[in-house]
Amino acid sequence: MxxxxxxxxxxxxxxxxxxxxxxxxxxxxxxxxxxxxxxxxxxxxxxxxxxxxxxxxxxxxxxxxxxxxxxxxxxxxxxxxxxxxxxxxxKSLKIQYQELGEQLAQTQQALRNAQAQLPELQTLNRDLQEQAQQLQAQLDQAIAERDALNAKQQGLKAKEKRQLLTYGGAIAFIGLFLGIILTVILSRRKRYDGWA
The missing domain is CATH 2.30.30.40 (SH3 Domains)
Incomplete structure (x- = not known):
């Protein structure tokens, strides 16, 4: 013992x-x-x-x-x-208690501040959402206008190609026609020149 x-x-x-x-x-x-x-x-x-x-x-x-x-x-x-x-x-319980009390008071004050700011933040959020919707509508309109302009531009290019083909065909036809006429005229002339 x-x-x-x-x-x-x-x-x-x-x-x-x-x-x-x-x-x-x-x-x-x-x-x-x-x-x-x-x-x-x-x-x-x-x-x-x-x-x-x-x-x-x-x-x-x-x-x-x-x-x-x-x-x-x-x-x-x-x-x-x-x-x-x-x-x-x-740290003693007394000091810890005081520190926790101060932290609690600070947290409660921060909570009160956040609650006071909440209505203002909600209003700001609504305004930002409305602005976002307006900007989205403007963007959709701009995209639609861009697509319309692209379609119009493609139509103009296609029309220009058709016109070029038409003009080219007409020039080719006129050249062919003039070639035939000149050939006929020249061949008749030679025939007449041979009789004379």
Missing amino acids: VKHACVALAFMLSALFTTAAHAEQGTAYISDELYIFMHSGAGKNYRILGSVDAGTPVTLVSGEENNGFLEIIDDKQRQGWVETKFINQD
């Missing part, structure tokens, strides 16, 4: 020294007790300077543990010693 108690005591002491070794100079927090006393020295036999409320952020002076106490500077700029077991590196 004594052996088990010694082993448990050894584990607790090693955990305590490990915690103290990891404590560094910087910000720490008083654990979530009601309040603790701050002493003028590293022990309960030193004069009490005052109490520090639970969750109060404090500054570690050196981070070195002395007789189960750490030297701190509290939120009232008093320098003294408090028991190591009441110092946490994590």
Whole structure:
């Protein structure tokens, strides 16, 4: 039984020294007790300077543990010693609660702002949708006009080709006709020239 108690005591002491070794100079927090006393020295036999409320952020002076106490500077700029077991590196529930309250207030304000802007944004959305519909109608009309112009242009090209073919055929026919007439006239002339 004594052996088990010694082993448990050894584990607790090693955990305590490990915690103290990891404590560094910087910000720490008083654990979530009601309040603790701050002493003028590293022990309960030193004069009490005052109490520090639970969750109060404090500054570690050196981070070195002395007789189960750490030297701190509290939120009232008093320098003294408090028991190591009441110092946490994590934010206290009091600080977390305050921060969550502030975040909640900011979120609620952002929500109120968004709700106030909602009617304006809905109106703007309707206006933009109407503009989009008008632009789509203009685009459809422009596409229809483009297609009509393309069809008209193709019709004009086809008509121009027909006219060119017609003119070419007429010129060919006239040339053929003139060729026949000239051939006939020249052949008659030669015949008459031979009789003379």
